[in-house]
Amino acid sequence: MAGVLLLLILMPASASAIGIVCGSGGNYTANSTYHSNLAVLNATLPANTSSSPQLFLTATANATANSTAGVVRALALCRHDTTNLTACRECVASSFSYAQKMCPNHTAATVYYDYDETNALQPGCLLGFSGDRDFLSPASGTTGNGTFFQYFNTVTSIPGNAGVVAAAVRQLLGQTARYAAAAARRFATGFMDSIGPGTTTTLYSLAQCTPDLSAGDCLACLQRLVGSINATNSVRLGGRIFRLRCNVRFEAFMFFDDKNIQRIPSPSSLAQAPAPAPAPAGKRHGVKPWVIALSVAASVALVALCFIVYCLRRLRIKNTKGKGKRPHEFQEGDEVWEMEAELSEFAVFDFNQILEATDNFSEENKLGEGGFGPVYKGRFPDGVEIAVKRLDSDSGQGFIEFKNEVELIAKLQHRNLVRLMGCCSQGEEKILVYEYLPNKSLDFFIFDEDRKALLDWNKRIAIIVGTAEGLLYLHKHSRLRVIHRDLKPSNILLDGEMNAKISDFGLAKIFSSNNTDTNTTRKVVGTYGYMAPEYASHGIFSIKSDVFSFGVLTLEIVSGKRNSHECGAFINLLGHAWQLFEEESWGELIDAALVPNIYSTEMMRCINIALLCVQENAVDRPTMLDVIAMLSNKSMILQKPKHPAYFSLSTAGNKEAPTTTKSCSVNDVTISTVTPR
Structure with missing residues (x-):
């Protein structure tokens, strides 16, 4: 929005103080395409901004398909300390009205809306709209080509x-x-x-x-x-x-x-205290001998005390085996886990630090509850925000799973994996500390009728691709080959830019590069609806188990429906999707919040790829390397999928349907079940 006219309006006391920048790039005429597009944004942007998790939104209105004539781009941001979403919506709406009043027929304007002392806690907001192509690029706000508004109190000085x-x-x-x-x-x-x-x-x-x-x-x-x-x-x-x-x-x-x-x-207050002034030369002879002796004795005593403390500390470390835990050693019962040397820089937090950061695990800081316990938001004194997973003692994720997740995820580094910052173990308390991701998990959006509208197709396909790249890293490119075993929407976290990050590695398994599949002799764990049939029935898991879960996840992202929403005799999402695909009626599967239009081919390819991933026989499923190739190469000819596993939730008339599907996790909680021998 270069070349602007700055108009500063200061309202009387107890009213808003508003700065407005009117663009000088030209005017639009009444009833023009630009006018119509601006009206669309005026009607939708206030509500959409207030409902956004970040109270921030960029939007484009274009009523004419395949044409850039009359396009309007807009940006709105509310102050993040507000919890009054109605006030945020009203602020953006008022800014629109004020811009059209003070900048009539201008094709660009920016409004800075804030309040004075009498309305200090009212949430301010910012609104900008323009036809400039680069207006919504983040770089446009960080370079020096923008006019800024400033206002300082002129009556009183500090x-x-x-x-x-x-x-x-x-x-x-x-x-x-x-x-x-x-x-x-x-x-x-x-x-x-x-x-x-x-x-x-x-x-x-x-x-x-x-x-x-x-x-x-x-x-x-x-x-x-x-x-x-x-x-x-x-x-x-x-x-x-x-x-x-x-x-x-x-x-x-x-x-x-x-x-x-x-x-x-x-x-x-940060400045160091001034050094004491030296005594005048003529007075040095006046220092009493007993003062000198006392000073020397105090210095000797301090040195001796430090030496004693050092010796005691060395002795305690030497005798610590069996009597306590070293900084990177954890113990539960007779089982001792000493953290590997390569993880020596990994943070081990004190329990009191976690209590302080989460305000004693207050309900206000609770982000949600998973199968292994609650997750809380925390904040360290230096301002770093964290997500704290507090494992329930009776959750089924015990000392072994805790050790597994810490050692595993601490070694994994990828942009599509959540970052584990540290851990804490004290008595019955087992705590994992992750980076805080502001947009919660995928299920928070994809299965909510209001929030799913915030995920347009570009965001959804980015989440699908990001998850696929994270799995490919686990299966092939990390120094450990890892099977996640519990991939589902609640374990896909979203950062501030809606990038996908795979989380929750408590059930993950490391396997040899020579192994094609493994049989678990302990128990089958995971979430029904996302578990591959060979794993649910016989405990056999491989990289193809994660591929199956990815296919279910992709169908849920495209359709906005849960796979395990229905149980009993009804056809689940997999069978429903395959049937529509066979009948070439796949468009009926698309989430109503999406408009297929120009993305129809891409949507159809995603459904095809997902159905290839959920085929009943593991050998028929692609690898994640194949999936990435199919997603990135739009000219690649895709195979026709065979009918999926769990084609019908009813076992009547279907000898191939595994009996384990009679149980459903309708709320996506991770289930552990003993494998029959």
Whole structure:
């Protein structure tokens, strides 16, 4: 949105303070295609933004197919400390109305909508729309070609030494910017309660980027804003600076509602205490001998104490076997697990650290409940957000599974695998600490009638491909060949950009590169509906077991329906999909939230690939390397799939249907069942 006219409107006290940028690229006429497309966004963007998990949305309206004439692109972002989604929706809607009032018939405008002290906790928002092709590119907000808006309070200045105050403001905003760039939602708040000598003022700060920016681009954008504050503006009693994709604000009052506010020390409190002045030369002879003797004795005692502590510590480490646990050693009953040397840098957290980070496992921080226990959101003092899996003692995932998941996933590094940051084991408590992914899991979206609309086809196919690449890494390219054994939507986590990350490796198995399949002698574990028939019936698993689960997952993503939604005598999703594909009526399988149009060929190929993956005989199924090739090469001719496993949930008249399918996990909870001998 280059070449703009900046129009600053400051409303009276107790009303909104609004900055608006009217584009100078041209005007549209009434009843034009551009006008119609703008009206579409005006009607849909406020509600869609408020319902987005990130309170952020980019959208394009084009009423004319195969034409770029009159296309309108828009971006909306609400302040992330709000829990009032209605207020977010109303803010974006008001911004649209205000833009059309102040910039009549302009083809581009950006509105910065915020509030003053009397309405401090009202959520502000940002809205921009334009016909510019590059408008929605994240790079457009991080380069220097955009006009920014700034407003500083002009009536009062912060009391105290101007140099000290300016340094404190820059420290406050700079550190808040770093916290925001490191946060998944690109949002952070802070406060400084001791600016420096001569003032008792407490300052509050906020920094925010659009969540689609990378951490580096977000920090660069925010640092440009902070760097624009000069010596005069930095001592004002508050101010705010906006650009298209980032903004900062500071005030002498609490203007946000954020429980995760960070305390930021002032530069003066970080300064080292001055060294004591040397005694004047003429006075040195006046030092009493007993003072010198006492000082020497204290120094000798301190050295002796340090030596004793060191010796005791070495002795305790030497005798620790059987009496405790070393920093990377865990014990349960008679079983001792000493972490491998190559994992020595892996974080082992203290239980009290986890309690503090999760606020004692409070219900407010609870993200969900899996088959092995609840998962909580946590936050370390340095601002790093985490997801904490607290394993239930009676969940079935015991010491062996805990050891397995830690050793396994700590060695696996791939962009489509969730990152395990560390673990904790104390008494009955077994805890796994993962990176926090803000968009929860795939099932949170794909099976919800309202949220599934947020997953358009481009996002869904990206999730399918990302999951396939993660499985290919596990099966072929990692230094350990791994079978996941429990692939399902609740174990596909989504990051801030909706990228898929495979999680939950408690049931995963490492196998030799020479093995084509393995038989479990312990128990069959997993989730019915996603388990391959040879595994469910006979405990035989291989890489083709994961391929089967991937096929089920793909059909669920395309259709928006659960495979195990129905039990008894009804045909499940696999049989239903195969029947429609055979009848060339596959379009009926597509989720109603999707519009096939230009993606119809790609959708049909995904259904075909999925049906190849869920064929009853493992030997007929492709490998994940084959799947990646079929997904990436659209000219490759696909084979016709044979009928899938579990073609009918009823065993009547179907001798091949395994009897294990009579049981269903209708809520996708992982099931463990003893294998008959």
